[in-house]
Amino acid sequence: IVFRGRPENVAGLVYAGIDIATLANNHVSDYGARGMEETMEVLDAAGISHCGAGMNEYAALQPAFRTVRGVRVGVLAYCNRTGRDYNERPFLDAGYDKFGYAYFSGDNLQRSVPDAADRCDLLVVCVHGGTEYAPEPQERGPDDPYPPLHDERVVFSAHVDSATRELEHLAIDLGAGLIISHHPHVLEGFEVYHGVLIAHSMGNFAFDQNFWETWASAVVWTEIGRGGVRAAWVEPVFVDNYRPTPAVGSLGRKILDRLAGYSRDLNATLVPEYNLMRAQVVFDPQQVVRRESGHTVRGGMRFDAERR
Numbered sequence: 001i002v003f004r005g006r007p008e009n010v011a012g013l014v015y016a017g018i019d020i021a022t023l024a025n026n027h028v029s030d031y032g033a034r035g036m037e038e039t040m041e042v043l044d045a046a047g048i049s050h051c052g053a054g055m056n057e058y059a060a061l062q063p064a065f066r067t068v069r070g071v072r073v074g075v076l077a078y079c080n081r082t083g084r085d086y087n088e089r090p091f092l093d094a095g096y097d098k099f100g101y102a103y104f105s106g107d108n109l110q111r112s113v114p115d116a117a118d119r120c121d122l123l124v125v126c127v128h129g130g131t132e133y134a135p136e137p138q139e140r141g142p143d144d145p146y147p148p149l150h151d152e153r154v155v156f157s158a159h160v161d162s163a164t165r166e167l168e169h170l171a172i173d174l175g176a177g178l179i180i181s182h183h184p185h186v187l188e189g190f191e192v193y194h195g196v197l198i199a200h201s202m203g204n205f206a207f208d209q210n211f212w213e214t215w216a217s218a219v220v221w222t223e224i225g226r227g228g229v230r231a232a233w234v235e236p237v238f239v240d241n242y243r244p245t246p247a248v249g250s251l252g253r254k255i256l257d258r259l260a261g262y263s264r265d266l267n268a269t270l271v272p273e274y275n276l277m278r279a280q281v282v283f284d285p286q287q288v289v290r291r292e293s294g295h296t297v298r299g300g301m302r303f304d305a306e307r308r
Contacts, residue, residue, distance in 0.1 A: 001027075002027070002030040002031070003027045003030055004030065004031055004035065007038070007042045010042050010043065010045075010046045010048070011046075013046065013048060014046050014047075014048070018048055019048065019049065019066050020048065020049045020050065020051070020064045020066060020075050021043055021048050021049070021050045022050070022051060022052045022075065022077035022126045022128075023036070023039065023040070023050050023051070023052045023053035023077065023101065024051075024052030024053055024060070024077035024078050024079040024101040024102050024104075024126065024127075024128050025052075025079050025081075025101065025128040025183070026079060026081035026082075026092055026101075026128065026183075028053050028092075028100075028101055029092055029099065029100055029101075033055065033099045036053060036099055037055065037099075040053075040054075049064040049065070049066065049075075050064060051063055051064040051075055051076060051077050051102075052076070052077025052078065052079070052101055052102050052126070053077075053094065053099075053100065053101040053102065054094055054099065054100075054102075055094075055099045056094055056095065056096060056097055056098065056099065057093075057094040057095055057096060057098075057100075057102070057103075059094070060093075060094040060100065060101055060102040061076075061102050061108060061111060061112040062112075063075060063076045063112070063116040063119070063120075063123075065119070065120060070226070071121050071122065071224060071225060071226055072119075072120040072121045072122075073120060073121065073122050073123075073124060073224070074116045074117070074119060074120035074122070074123045074124065075123075075124045075125075075126065076102070076112055076113065076116055076123065076124075076125050076126070076176075077101075077102060077125075077126040077127075077128070078101070078102045078103065078104035078108065078109075078125070078126070078127055078128070078129070079092075079093070079101045079102070079103070079104055079127070079128040079129060079183075080103065080104035080105070080127075080128075080129040080164065080167075081128065081129060081183065082103060101128075104127055104128075104129050104164070104167055105167070106167060106170060109167065109170055109171050109174055110174065113125070113171055113174040113175050113176055114174050114175050116175075117174070117175030117176065117177075118175070121224075121225075121226045121227075121228070122177045122178065122224050122228050122229065123175055123176050123177050123178075124176070124177070124178045124179075124180065125168075125171045125176040125178070125179050125180075126179075126180050126181070126182075127164060127167075127168060127171075127179065127180070127181040127182070127183075128181075128182055128183045129164045129181065129183055130164045130181060130183050130184045130188070130200070130201060131184060132183065132184050132185055133184060133185060133186055133211075133213065133214075134184055134186070134188070135186060135187070135188055135189075135262060136188055136189065136200075136262070136265065136266075137164050137165040137168075137181070137188055137189075137191075137200040137201070137266075138164040138165060164181065164200075165191075165200070168181065168193070168198050168200075169193050172193050172194055172196045172198075173194070176196065177196055177228040177229060178196065178197055178222065178228075178229055179196065179197070179198040179199065180199050180202065180220070181198070181199060181200050181201055181202070182201055182202045182203075183201065184201040184203075185203060185204055185207075185209060185211075185214045186201065186203050186204075186213055186214055186216070187201060187202070187203040187216055187217065187218060187255075187258065187259060187262070188200035188201035188262055189259060189261075189262030189263035189264075189265060189266045189268065190234070190259065190262075190263040190266065190268050190270060190281060191263070191266040191267070191268045192268050192281070192282070192283055195283055195284075196228075196229075197220075197222075197229060197232050197281055197283070199220050199234075200266070202217065202218060202220070203216060203217040203218065204217055204239055205217055205237070205239070205244050206239075206242065206243065206244055207239065207242065208242045214239070215238055215239040215240075216236070216237075216238060216239075216247075216255050216258070217236075217237040217238070217239055217244060218234050218235065218236055218237055218255065218259065219234070219235045219237055220232060220233075220234050221233050221234070221235065221278075231280070231281075231283075232280075232281040232283075233273075233278045233279060233280045233281060234256070234259060234270065234278060234279050234281070235277060235278045236251070236252040236255035236256055236259075236277065236278075237255075238251060238255075246277070247277075248277055252274075252277045253272070253274055256270070256272045256274070256277075256278075256279045257272065259279065260272060260279060268281070268282070269281075269282040269285070270282070
């Protein structure tokens, strides 16, 4: 499966107010070095900053910055769908003198996150990784490598791609103030790690998959300042005929409830506000109080969370 779009379609990004595009994904090299290079040229001409891919590893690891109302935001983007998990070469990540995207690895995080974090008020890390159609983030894979294809002899055995969640935590430890992840095509839960929000998978948005499981989506809104993210909430979306549309009524409630359940499994709390059709992310567990709802569920008392 290879993807491309007409260069003039960048007008849609301009109209939507997109300021920064992340290019770290497993299809950015579908049309070779020239295809990726043209993508960057089109974005440059439209005034849209970009990061996450380049003609070599150094360029791919460079951040993009934007200052809004005195707050400087930096963005780094990575991908871990290299082909290493099945030893399918050529691998897609950038190298010393090879085009591609920034590989989501511990070494690359150590090399790029601290420096970028020192240069901005808030560093956002975008990750294109994880397991397709899985409702939870990827944990560490098996220690045993996959066998090389065709009984081919290799110098280094190919291991399963590094665990997405562990590396997201490392990025935060190194200075990231917000993590936004994608690739699985379906929604996953939210997590708060050391006070930093991780959106593990945003699902699809403007995409033409026809699996109904991929039609539920969401938008994350954040309020930021020089100290980082002050507040965050999520609004439900439904991909209707390939177009992202606000989800309302019972559909919107179901999407919020599902996200709240997924997030609870990650020890995070979302507080739905159905009248506003959104859910608040709770950063401090001390903000949550519990009240008895007055009816039982499955033989026990049901408790609803609300913010203080």
